[in-house]
Amino acid sequence: MRASLKDLENAVNQVKLLKKDPGNEVKLKLYALYKQATEGPCNMPKPGVFDLINKAKWEAWNALGSLPEETARQNYVDLVSSLSSSSESSSQVKPGADKEHAGYGTLVVTSEDGITKIMLNRPTRKNAISTQMYQEIILALKAASQDDSAITVLTGNGDFYCSGNDLTNVTDTPLGGIEEKAKNSTNLLRDFVASFIDFPKPLIAVVNGPAVGIAVTLLGLFDIVYASDRATFHTPFSHLGLSPEGCSSYTFPKIMGPTKATEMLTFGKKLTAREACAQGLVTEVFPDATFQKEVWTRLTAYAKLPSNVLRISKQVIRNREKEKLHSVNVEESSIIQGRFLSEESMNAVMNFLSKRAKL
Numbered sequence: 001m002r003a004s005l006k007d008l009e010n011a012v013n014q015v016k017l018l019k020k021d022p023g024n025e026v027k028l029k030l031y032a033l034y035k036q037a038t039e040g041p042c043n044m045p046k047p048g049v050f051d052l053i054n055k056a057k058w059e060a061w062n063a064l065g066s067l068p069e070e071t072a073r074q075n076y077v078d079l080v081s082s083l084s085s086s087s088e089s090s091s092q093v094k095p096g097a098d099k100e101h102a103g104y105g106t107l108v109v110t111s112e113d114g115i116t117k118i119m120l121n122r123p124t125r126k127n128a129i130s131t132q133m134y135q136e137i138i139l140a141l142k143a144a145s146q147d148d149s150a151i152t153v154l155t156g157n158g159d160f161y162c163s164g165n166d167l168t169n170v171t172d173t174p175l176g177g178i179e180e181k182a183k184n185s186t187n188l189l190r191d192f193v194a195s196f197i198d199f200p201k202p203l204i205a206v207v208n209g210p211a212v213g214i215a216v217t218l219l220g221l222f223d224i225v226y227a228s229d230r231a232t233f234h235t236p237f238s239h240l241g242l243s244p245e246g247c248s249s250y251t252f253p254k255i256m257g258p259t260k261a262t263e264m265l266t267f268g269k270k271l272t273a274r275e276a277c278a279q280g281l282v283t284e285v286f287p288d289a290t291f292q293k294e295v296w297t298r299l300t301a302y303a304k305l306p307s308n309v310l311r312i313s314k315q316v317i318r319n320r321e322k323e324k325l326h327s328v329n330v331e332e333s334s335i336i337q338g339r340f341l342s343e344e345s346m347n348a349v350m351n352f353l354s355k356r357a358k359l
């Protein structure tokens with residue numbers, strides 16, 4: 001259910017009761033989301049260069065761009081609730097090794113050696129992307145785009161990279177009914193994919209295990225994809241009554257040719273890491289036993305390169321495609337909105353949920 005004004009008010013009161021100071025970065029995020037939720041996009045003149053505090057606040061608010069007020073409200077409520085509750089298990093998290101960014105309930109975000117690492121952290125759900133995780137990834141990418149790291153990495157905690165959209169996202173139907181749910185979900189999906197299209201510095205996927213659905217399609221928007229030889233790549237959209245998203249209807253035929261793309265996106269053919277590499281979706285495959293060591297050694301060296309030129313090179317390579325990618329994203333999102341409401345899709349999701357409930 002979408003957060004109401006009352007939920008927002010409750011969350012504001014909850015912040016005052018937090019036992020631990022969430023730190024300046026989170027406080028700025030809360031400030032910006034609150035302003036966006038209550039006043040819409042930033043409408044104030046930029047404070048002067050010496051007015052440091054108000055300038056930081058203005059920049060945080062302005063960075064939210066045209067984020068809809070309802071989404072900002074929801075993000076504020078989710079952020080406060082994640083601050084209040086402890087995060088889920090994090091078996092691969094190195095305690096104290098990195099600068100950890102507080103305030104995420106479904107991610108572990110750290111910055112070290114010029115690399116911001118965004119780790120999906122729902123290992124017991126194979127890192128399925130819940131509504132909260134979609135929203136937090138948007139926020140984490142926005143923050144990473146503005147921090148001083150040279151590169152940004154997305155990876156998964158546990159044995160999976162990511163099992164795609166959390167199929168229980170459909171279960172909390174709002175008062176407006178399933179149509180409203182499909183519309184809100186489509187808007188969230190579109191904003192989520194847009195944040196990958198617009199990401200300004202090198203974005204690297206460290207695919208530590210199997211990837212499913214939207215976790216696979218998004219790879220076409222990454223600048224490098226490193227995979228463990230244990231990883232697999234599966235897009236069972238037709239089995240779920242869904243159509244391709246993540247700009248894959250455009251990026252996959254470009255990367256691997258239309259017939260290989262059709263085998264994956266239309267017929268749900270699952271690829272091994274080596275097959276995905278042969279088709280150009282994956283940059284390089286590493287043996288699982290040495291995957292983490294080899295990849296992080298390589299990335300640490302890459303992150304020492306001058307950060308401005310890395311941004312500029314990415315933009316030179318990617319910018320002429322950006323407009324096209326945004327229009328593909330809008331078109332795919334509008335098509336999938338209809339699919340969410342189709343009998344084929346609803347039956348497939350019900351089938352998954354009933355098996356899960358061992359009915």
Ligand SMILES: CCCCCCCCCCC/C=C/C(=O)SCCNC(=O)CCNC(=O)[C@H](O)C(C)(C)COP(=O)(O)OP(=O)(O)OC[C@H]1O[C@@H](n2cnc3c(N)ncnc32)[C@H](O)[C@@H]1OP(=O)(O)O
Pocket residue numbers: 124125126128129163164165166167168169170178181182185186189212213214215236237240242245340356
């Ligand atoms: C009205 C519309 C609202 C929609 C809102 C969202 C908007 C964006 C939509 C974007 C379009 C869709 C994109 C996609 O990503 S499609 C792909 C979706 N993913 C799947 O179909 C994968 C489903 N899961 C599986 O097939 C298996 O779980 C998997 C192969 C991933 C792992 O199998 P394994 O046997 O190794 O492990 P378990 O099945 O025992 O999994 C452990 C527990 O985790 C739960 N789980 C795993 N994946 C998901 C998932 N994607 N969604 C929800 N839950 C998941 C699994 O059920 C197990 O739970 P239990 O221990 O409670 O049984």
